[in-house]
Amino acid sequence: MCLPVEDEMLRTLAVIAVILGLVSPAAAAEPAPVKVMVFASAHFANQSLDRHNVKVDDVLTSRRQAEVAALAEALAHFKPTKIALELESDEADLSLPGYQRFSDSDLQKDRREQVQLGFRIARKLGLATVYGVDEKAHPGGYDYFPIGPVMAWGHSHAQGAASLAKADAAVVAMVDQMNALQANHSLLQLSAMANQPAEIERLHREAYYRMLSLGDAQGQPGAILNGMWYLRNARIFAKVEQISRPGDRVLVIFGGGHAYWLRHFARETPGFALVEPNTVLK
Numbered sequence: 001m002c003l004p005v006e007d008e009m010l011r012t013l014a015v016i017a018v019i020l021g022l023v024s025p026a027a028a029a030e031p032a033p034v035k036v037m038v039f040a041s042a043h044f045a046n047q048s049l050d051r052h053n054v055k056v057d058d059v060l061t062s063r064r065q066a067e068v069a070a071l072a073e074a075l076a077h078f079k080p081t082k083i084a085l086e087l088e089s090d091e092a093d094l095s096l097p098g099y100q101r102f103s104d105s106d107l108q109k110d111r112r113e114q115v116q117l118g119f120r121i122a123r124k125l126g127l128a129t130v131y132g133v134d135e136k137a138h139p140g141g142y143d144y145f146p147i148g149p150v151m152a153w154g155h156s157h158a159q160g161a162a163s164l165a166k167a168d169a170a171v172v173a174m175v176d177q178m179n180a181l182q183a184n185h186s187l188l189q190l191s192a193m194a195n196q197p198a199e200i201e202r203l204h205r206e207a208y209y210r211m212l213s214l215g216d217a218q219g220q221p222g223a224i225l226n227g228m229w230y231l232r233n234a235r236i237f238a239k240v241e242q243i244s245r246p247g248d249r250v251l252v253i254f255g256g257g258h259a260y261w262l263r264h265f266a267r268e269t270p271g272f273a274l275v276e277p278n279t280v281l282k
Helices: 005-028 062-076 104-108 113-125 147-155 158-181 187-194 197-207 209-213 221-243 256-268
Strands: 034-041 082-085 249-255 272-274
Touching (some): 034 113, 034 187, 034 256, 062 113, 082 113, 082 221, 104 113, 113 249, 147 158, 147 221, 158 187, 158 197, 197 209, 197 256, 209 221, 221 249, 221 256, 249 256, 256 272
Parallel strands (some): 034 249, 034 272, 082 249
């Protein structure tokens, strides 16, 4: 016997309600986001890895060791579950075997920020693994910072030379300021300055986006440089994704030039959330 139309509709709605009651809670439950703190660091060992480099005071002196310890203590307040460093790893899980060999004595001889901050914080928090997520140029591979064609084009065109000079001047001014401030500021204070979002964005505009104009209809070396720098940082953050699980808190320690794009990916990638370093650098 057929049910009246109204009864059939009610029955259908009831079935739908039951199905939704069973399915919707699971479907609606979003995984906990991965919280990412991108800490823009100077290169403590003064390896001259960039075109313009801050000349960092010797971090092995007793004064600077106390400051490094204070900076590490501040960053540890983020309570990272994973630490990702500006080092490459050949391991399938991107772990760094060097961390397994790390001892406190290394803090008295290895100036690199990866050891002084990354390994130190990981040991303090009892983390079993530290990860290397860097992506660098290799023979036969990508040139992630093709500055040569940019310089050549800039120096052969008056307008390009002016843009190039302005881009360099912005970075040199920042480097000179940081060099001068070291005399009476701690590493924690300097780090708080370097990690101000507005300063990171300003420097990226002045140093990278100003070079977009370097080129013409026959070639665009400035655009290519910006694109390759984006690619390197995109591949770095892809590795951060690979080591992350829902609910993780990932501390990413990289040179300041990477901060703009790594912050962008942490803020815009679904399932991730950016946490400002200056929430703990006090």
